[in-house]
Amino acid sequence: MITKRIIPCLDVKDGRVVKGIQFLGLKDAGDPVELAKTYDNEGADELVFLDISASHEGRKTIVDVVEKVAAALAIPFTVGGGINHLEDMKTILRAGADKVSVNTAAVLRPELITEGAAFFGSQCIVVAIDAKFDLDKGKYVVYTHGGRQRTEFEVLEWAQEAVQRGAGEILLTGMDSDGEKTGFDLKLTKLVSEAVSVPVIASGGAGNAEHMYEVFEKGQADAALAASIFHYQETSIKEVKTYLKECGVNVR
Template identity: 65%
Template sequence: MAAKRIIPCLDVKDGRVVKGVNFEHLRDAGDPVELAALYDQEGADELVLLDISATVEGRATMIEVVRQTAAVIKIPFTVGGGISKAEDIERLLSAGADKIGVNTAAVKNPQLISEGARLFGSQRIVAAIDARYNPEMQDWEVYTHGGKTASGMKVLDWAKKVEELGAGEILLTSMDADGTKDGFDLALTRAVSEYVSIPVIASGGAGSIEDFYKVFTEGKAAAGLAASIFHYQEVRIPELKQALRAKGVDVR
């Protein structure tokens, strides 16, 4: 079994890192390139950069952020947000990204995943799934457009579909847990991790070292992603890895 990965996430809006709760109430968390360099030095296994404004104006900003980030870090990083066609994927990979995360555009046009996998390799295509529990469905539902639009699709159905289309891994964000620091959504994470054979990155809700331990052992996640606890140095990556090793978790 592959060693578990620790992945800081940088939500980038207009060239700055921001963080909110349940996808709202954003506050500034610093410069993305500086934070990326810090996490590289601290022993993060990978990084995720999400362009959450993803407007036409923001796109040029993000390309420059990707270029600058690639110049200062050695670890792999994934870029997502506003990617709607193969040319967008190619542009970001050319700027230095290692993987590309697709969400809304892939729900609208699933062939974006298969085309991306065919042109650039499955290992470079990450299917980002924003999930929220729907009591009427009695299941988790896929959301698009930065968590604003319900798709009517069940998360497990879509997770299986993106695997079949050729995505190399899934970045699974619990909107219910996002920014709360009350812990990852273990039921959601485990359900998806056991339903597909590709790696699942758990996102949303990390607040402590124990939360990471639980998402790896109970949630069966391949990687744990967090933002605010790293940005505001509530948990440092070296101490997190040390504590997980002490609990018997194989981390990189």
């Protein structure tokens, strides 16, 4: 039986962890290094670090902060934001990351996924997809540049192409539910989970342990990512895992 993973996420801007609602209204949530240490000690399975304004601001990921966070961790560590070339991937992995996450750059130049997978192996390449439901199309559409720009890519088609090109995981964020704490977008998560052959990390909307149970059971996610409920100590990773075990979910 595959073990389900609980993954805290550090959305980093100007060297600080921030959190908003539907990618807007960002508020300070603490120091990335201190939070990383806390989550490692609490039993997080992995940690995701996203430099959320790097692509929008047209700059590279803040490598010095990545190095400090990596030094504080013993768990797998994924870094994304501003990774546009193979050399950027090398820089981030040398700084201590175990995986790189690409989003905007992969949409603009899908060959980046192929290049990364060929050089480092698919297990190193996470493709992040920010998805929003389009009422006119009746389908989920991909957004880039930190959720600021709508594309013509449909989520299912893009997720499948990303996997064909070598993505080892999909980090799927439902923008409509992000930061709302009302639960994950179960329909979106299930659609993508059923359409691809690699693990899907569900993101956007976690408000409590029950939401995580739902995204595993109904959304068929392989991992659940959360930010504010952990940052603001509304619940802990240990409490979430205890609840999931009681519900029969296989967690570490």
